[in-house]
Amino acid sequence: MKQLRHGRFARTRVPAKNYQHPNTLAKRQARGVSVADRLSDTAAHHRVRWGSPFGWEDRGVPIELPAGVLGVVFDVGETLVDESRAWSRQAEAAGVTPFTLMGLLGALIARGEDHRRVWALLGIEKPAARTLIEEADLYPDALPCLRAVDERGLVVGIAGNQPAGVEAQLRAAGFSPHFLASSAAWGVEKPSPEFFDRVVAEAGLEPGAILYVGDRLDNDVLPARAAGMRTGFIRRGPWGHLHAQRPEARLADLRLNTLAELTDAMVAGRPAETLAPS
Numbered sequence: 110m111k112q113l114r115h116g117r118f119a120r121t122r123v124p125a126k127n128y129q130h131p132n133t134l135a136k137r138q139a140r141g142v143s144v145a146d147r148l149s150d151t152a153a154h155h156r157v158r159w160g161s162p163f164g165w166e167d168r169g170v171p172i173e174l175p176a177g178v179l180g181v182v183f184d185v186g187e188t189l190v191d192e193s194r195a196w197s198r199q200a201e202a203a204g205v206t207p208f209t210l211m212g213l214l215g216a217l218i219a220r221g222e223d224h225r226r227v228w229a230l231l232g233i234e235k236p237a238a239r240t241l242i243e244e245a246d247l248y249p250d251a252l253p254c255l256r257a258v259d260e261r262g263l264v265v266g267i268a269g270n271q272p273a274g275v276e277a278q279l280r281a282a283g284f285s286p287h288f289l290a291s292s293a294a295w296g297v298e299k300p301s302p303e304f305f306d307r308v309v310a311e312a313g314l315e316p317g318a319i320l321y322v323g324d325r326l327d328n329d330v331l332p333a334r335a336a337g338m339r340t341g342f343i344r345r346g347p348w349g350h351l352h353a354q355r356p357e358a359r360l361a362d363l364r365l366n367t368l369a370e371l372t373d374a375m376v377a378g379r380p381a382e383t384l385a386p387s
């Protein structure tokens with residue numbers, strides 16, 4: 110490489126495309142690992158669903174329903190329902206911009222703290238006004254997915270940490286599962302084991318025959334797994350994207366980018382005679 114000598118210091122010209130911060134190179138050299146080895150390790154590490162370091166290359170790769178699953182139970186917020194409108198309304202009611210509120214929520218989630226601390230962080234009371242869930246708030250893949258689970262002949266349930274009255278809102282939005290419950294109605298909330306005991310009781314199935322689908326590791330995947338259920342982790346919403354970076358995301362039986370992938374798995378697993386002619 111060409112040496113440049115300007116003033117007191119000799120500098121090495123490095124082509125821009127090869128540039129890496131000297132600290133990064135020094136750390137790798139200190140560990141005796143070449144840059145090429147590190148890149149190859151990274152590729153192997155990510156050669157699972159959510160394959161690339163950027164996480165998108167496996168979109169469209171078919172998934173398979175775990176063997177023995179006879180029922181699917183869905184979380185609500187950011188699994189079936191897009192909460193953007195509700196949080197924007199909360200920001201408006203609190204007198205802060207949505208950008209501010211959602212940025213702070215992201216920080217709390219990333220730090221593993223309770224997101225409900227956001228109001229204390231802002232130094233204001235939580236606004237009393239609540240936004241009711243409407244059909245327009247549903248993720249577009251939600252209703253088709255529940256329909257596909259039902260048509261596959263499996264038990265369909267919805268159970269999430271939600272306030273009183275959400276059951277009626279979800280039914281009005283178009284859901285008609287075998288059971289629909291909220292933490293408010295049950296008097297127990299995730300991640301409490303009692304919540305998942307109620308899921309098992311309502312589904313009327315062995316825990317291992319239930320697939321619980323949610324967007325959080327701490328409230329959905331890990332406690333459902335501890336209760337003996339199979340789990341589906343959907344990477345959407347702030348929790349989904351942040352928790353997908355954690356190693357425990359690998360513990361989920363299914364790692365989903367959308368519910369449409371689960372819908373496809375339902376249709377793919379159905380006996381041919383039950384499929385409508387196309």
Ligand SMILES: [Mg+2]
Nearest residue numbers: 184186187324
């Ligand atoms: Mg959720």
